[in-house]
Amino acid sequence: MALIDTINPLLTTGWAKGDAGWSLKDYEARGGYKQLRRVLESKMSQDDLIAEVKKSVLRGRGGAGFPTGLKWSFMPKAAPVKYVVCNTDEGEPGTFKDRDLMRFDPHSVIEGMIIAGYAVGAKAGYNYIHGEIFETYQRFEEALDQARAAGYLGDNILGSGFSFDLFAHHGWGAYICGEETGLLESIEGKKGQPRFKPPFPANFGLYGKPTTINNTETFAAIPFILGMGGEAYLNLGKPNNGGTKLFSVSGHVNRPGNFEVPMGTPFAKLLEMAGGMRGGRKLKAVIPGGSSAPVLPGDVIMDCTMDYDSIAKAGSMLGSGAVIVMDETVCMVKALERLSYFYYEESCGQCTPCREGSGWLYRVVHRIEHGEGRPEDLDLLNRVTDNMMGKTICALADAAAFPVRSFIKHFQGEFEYHIENKKCLVDPEVQRMGSGFFKAGNV
């Protein structure tokens, strides 16, 4: 499905024709590769280019929200071999924006990556694409062929003397490769186990060379930022939260899908754009930034605006902009059980606190859900998370812990009811009908 609705479209301007508007001639017709041409023809200095990106206050769209211009400025100037890498390993439950960006506007990602390569002095780049979206990987390869044939990639781009080539690399089913150093290991043809940091990729990245890694949406924003100017981009959003952002809305709404809105748009507006609550039911909880972000009760999120600072103030994270909406038909213990299983399944096994801790979290939540919970289990869960958070090489342990802690914090009564009564607070038949799978006459 393509874009559902938007306010001030930027990234999604090319999505109007859906699958029919992705190719090079469509992209050029809507002004594509104009910014690359301008940068190369004007021989813009690398410092000026990075300064413009800094001015936009574009923050990393993959989840961490790190300022992009600052990240680029960390790249050592003198290094002879450097890389630019795009993280399209989009596997954070709830997130599906990069897939649509790559399906409907792959050249915006390519143009953004070439410009980034110019800014940091890299001659080659890789786009790591989630293995489960193989059809999108194939389309991206086609787009690369088009860009190469048109002289936007390869040696001496547009006669400028600047050379840059770009390749697609696919994953094959490992969530951990969305972690940037796990991703680099994976490109090197190894298990995707994250590296200890520091050194950071800007110093020791792909094949040990300085590497800039950004999210797909981050790269796609670059041509627009250069087109309108960093300051104008910043002003589309709010201070310290520049520009527009894609939000993937899933779960119990009438129209799940991707929405592009300015940073700072009220959550209530986003929910309205997504068609409101399915069946007019009551909002119970929202995970505002992908499954790793702490859950927020419905009344708390209704007072938030969608930007890094407002969501952080409410006690969660904007993350990747994946908004998972849950209504009153959801059993919070069952919802947490499924998330805990995910982290248990996807822990790479490298660090003991995560490998063992994620298993403990899943098994204890599982026994509560299945009527075998013990009165001390909630304390046990919190204790296990204490022994995971901040104690591992990457953030997967924290990502496994945040849902557990926040679900218990905000829905403690429901967990206690489950332990005491050995059943869900929400009637199983109500839960069953909540999914919308069963309709009259079905099954």
Add this chain to the structure above:
Amino acid sequence: MNTQNTMLSPELSPESLKKIDREVAKYPADQKQSAVMAALVIAQDEKGWLPKETIAAVATYLGMAPMAAYEVASFYNMYDLHPVGKYKITVCTNLPCALSGGVHAADYVKHKLGVDFNETTADGKFTLKEGECMGACGDAPVMLVNNKRMCSFMLPEQIDALLAECK
């Protein structure tokens, strides 16, 4: 179960090797190992699954230790280290999909095929797998067919149509 595959030669066809060469060309000359993930997929497409001997053949072709290739094949979920049916159907049951019927869709397929997760139908036609997030939560419930084809909005009617189409 596709047991006769184990009888096949572990060596890859010239067509597969050509495809692997195209992958190798993406990386610096001294980094052929980078192509191992794509090469294993190409090998799996040819053989139906990945016997150890095939993994070793891929490793030899790329100039890496067989164990290093096996580490990769066993780390990533979509490599099949055991024979699978002609159609491998992977259903996402993660939370965003589950909210829109992912678990119910999996139950429906189980009932229709008479198998549980990680089982293959007696005629060797279908293998059912449980999947983690495929990055298409807005299209829930979502399924993958043979790793590469994504099917969206899989309600009973769509599931019936998909299974009927798998000959």
